Amino acid sequence: MPLIAYWRCFVGILAREGLRFIHQRERFVSALVRPLVWLVIFASGFRFVLGVSIIAPYDTYIPYQVYIAPGLMAMIQLFNGMQSSLSMVYDREMGNMRTLLISPLPRWFLLLSKLLAGTAVSIAQAYVFLGIAWFWGIRPPPLGWVLVFPALVLSGLMLGALGLVISTLVKQLENFAGVMNFVIFPMFFASSALYPLWRIKEGSLFLYHVCQANPFTHAAEMIRFALYGQFNLISTLVVLGATGLFLILGFIGYDPGRGLLAKRGGGE
Amino acid sequence: MIPALDVAGVDHRIGAKSVLKQVSFAVAPGDFTVLLGLNGAGKSTLFSLITRLFNTQAGSISVFGRDIGRDPRAGLGRMGVVFQQPTLDLDLSLDQNLHYHCALHGMARSLADERITLELGRVGLLEQRADKARNLSGGQRRRVELARALLHNPALLLLDEPTVGLDMASRKFLLAHVRQLCTEQQLAVLWATHLLDEAGAGARIVVLDKGEVKANGSIPDILAQAGRPDLATAFQTIVGLDKREETA
Numbered sequence: 001m002p003l004i005a006y007w008r009c010f011v012g013i014l015a016r017e018g019l020r021f022i023h024q025r026e027r028f029v030s031a032l033v034r035p036l037v038w039l040v041i042f043a044s045g046f047r048f049v050l051g052v053s054i055i056a057p058y059d060t061y062i063p064y065q066v067y068i069a070p071g072l073m074a075m076i077q078l079f080n081g082m083q084s085s086l087s088m089v090y091d092r093e094m095g096n097m098r099t100l101l102i103s104p105l106p107r108w109f110l111l112l113s114k115l116l117a118g119t120a121v122s123i124a125q126a127y128v129f130l131g132i133a134w135f136w137g138i139r140p141p142p143l144g145w146v147l148v149f150p151a152l153v154l155s156g157l158m159l160g161a162l163g164l165v166i167s168t169l170v171k172q173l174e175n176f177a178g179v180m181n182f183v184i185f186p187m188f189f190a191s192s193a194l195y196p197l198w199r200i201k202e203g204s205l206f207l208y209h210v211c212q213a214n215p216f217t218h219a220a221e222m223i224r225f226a227l228y229g230q231f232n233l234i235s236t237l238v239v240l241g242a243t244g245l246f247l248i249l250g251f252i253g254y255d256p257g258r259g260l261l262a263k264r265g266g267g268e
Numbered sequence: 269m270i271p272a273l274d275v276a277g278v279d280h281r282i283g284a285k286s287v288l289k290q291v292s293f294a295v296a297p298g299d300f301t302v303l304l305g306l307n308g309a310g311k312s313t314l315f316s317l318i319t320r321l322f323n324t325q326a327g328s329i330s331v332f333g334r335d336i337g338r339d340p341r342a343g344l345g346r347m348g349v350v351f352q353q354p355t356l357d358l359d360l361s362l363d364q365n366l367h368y369h370c371a372l373h374g375m376a377r378s379l380a381d382e383r384i385t386l387e388l389g390r391v392g393l394l395e396q397r398a399d400k401a402r403n404l405s406g407g408q409r410r411r412v413e414l415a416r417a418l419l420h421n422p423a424l425l426l427l428d429e430p431t432v433g434l435d436m437a438s439r440k441f442l443l444a445h446v447r448q449l450c451t452e453q454q455l456a457v458l459w460a461t462h463l464l465d466e467a468g469a470g471a472r473i474v475v476l477d478k479g480e481v482k483a484n485g486s487i488p489d490i491l492a493q494a495g496r497p498d499l500a501t502a503f504q505t506i507v508g509l510d511k512r513e514e515t516a
Contacts, residue, residue, distance in 0.1 A: 001374055004374070004376075005375075006374065008374050008377075012370070012372060013368075013371065015368070015371070016364070016368045019364060020357065020360070096357065098349075098351055099351075101321060102319050102344055102349055103344065104344040104345035104374075105372070106341070256320050256323045
């Protein structure tokens with residue numbers, strides 16, 4: 001298959017995800033409302049409760065809503081990744097996934113294209129959120145808007161790949177709500193998205209280590225640093241490593257020979 | 269002649285249950301082969317193996333001489349598939365659905381446009397090209413799925429219970445269209461069904477029952493094997509339905 005065929009395939013998958021997203025307006029609105037509720041209501045309420053000292057990448061004291069904005073961008077991507085995974089389980093049950101998997105292009109490429117397409121959607125959501133957040137005083141430097149792009153690509157891919165792995169583990173759509181509770185909430189709350197880790201350390205050393213081991217913490221930190229024109233090497237390496245691991249597990253899950261789908265067998 | 273599809277000694281287990289046992293048959297170019305079996309006979313599992321959703325555990329499946337296990341892409345590129353479940357994206361237009369399929373096969377946009385016009389025209393839905401799939405009837409959606417399966421010019425067409433839930437007119441249309449493709453384009457077709465009347469004259473029959481091929485041949489061969497005058501009673505004899513009825 002020539003390279004151009006791969007490109008056409010990728011563009012086709014990207015276009016479909018984009019069209020699906022445009023047609024599901026409520027999904028777009030809820031993807032924006034969720035972080036905005038956190039920013040506008042939650043952050044206002046906790047503004048004077050949670051003091052944030054000067055920590056990197058910030059060089060001054062910052063209001064609480066400025067602190068949580070990057071974490072909320074990561075949250076958008078976390079929800080998007082889980083939503084893609086939900087749609088993969090749905091597509092698999094409904095048969096749509098099969099139309100993708102019978103393409104003559106390699107399966108890893110098809111799944112990666114689907115993940116990248118989902119990531120593109122989540123990046124668009126994150127930028128719209130950032131645009132609205134500007135009116136609430138979230139004003140990162142102009143360069144930050146550019147530098148955060150690769151960080152969003154990487155974190156979106158990691159969270160999408162995590163969703164891919166979950167979609168291979170979930171047998172039926174009905175089981176998904178439980179997984180959401182066991183994945184989204186622990187990942188989000190046991191991270192640096194809402195409070196800096198030194199605050200958690202004061203409360204519980206064990207929890208601090210849990211937060212440090214959580215790849216979502218590193219996605220949020222990578223985005224935070226990039227948004228303020230800095231580079232967080234450790235977080236980037238952790239996100240890269242987690243992305244690689246989740247991708248491998250996801251590809252194995254969808255491999256017809258080794259995957260969990262194969263172990264469950266065909267449906268009559 | 270190299271068969272379009274060659275299923276040889278395929279065994280498949282799901283957990284401890286054996287769902288396919290030594291399944292062997294071939295479909296030649298131009299053949300209209302009906303895979304006949306009751307619900308639960310193993311038809312969909314066999315389709316999952318041919319389309320590489322799962323690996324073949326034992327035996328081999330070849331498409332135009334290429335083992336699908338060793339060279340899956342060569343096989344998948346030459347086959348078109350209509351799945352049992354509806355697989356159109358209802359929120360997208362017919363055009364968008366079909367362009368998506370063409371992209372998955374790496375086709376250029378101009379070629380895709382040309383092929384979509386041709387295949388949608390053949391199933392009589394060219395005017396609805398810009399309509400959302402949601403606005404079509406069940407029969408029309410099936411026709412679009414058939415047109416979609418043919419966009420990349422496959423030489424082997426697989427249809428898994430394509431007429432389930434369709435009215436008489438839609439069933440007749442689908443069947444006639446596919447039979448015409450067999451004759452005119454030498455398309456090899458494997459049509460899985462539990463509806464006996466879909467096996468018309470000239471069809472080859474593979475009877476699958478509880479994961480085993482119980483009969484394989486032309487309709488006269490099947491009638492001779494069962495010693496019955498018509499396909500309905502022959503099928504009942506072959507799968508033991510008549511005995512089950514007697515004991516009941």
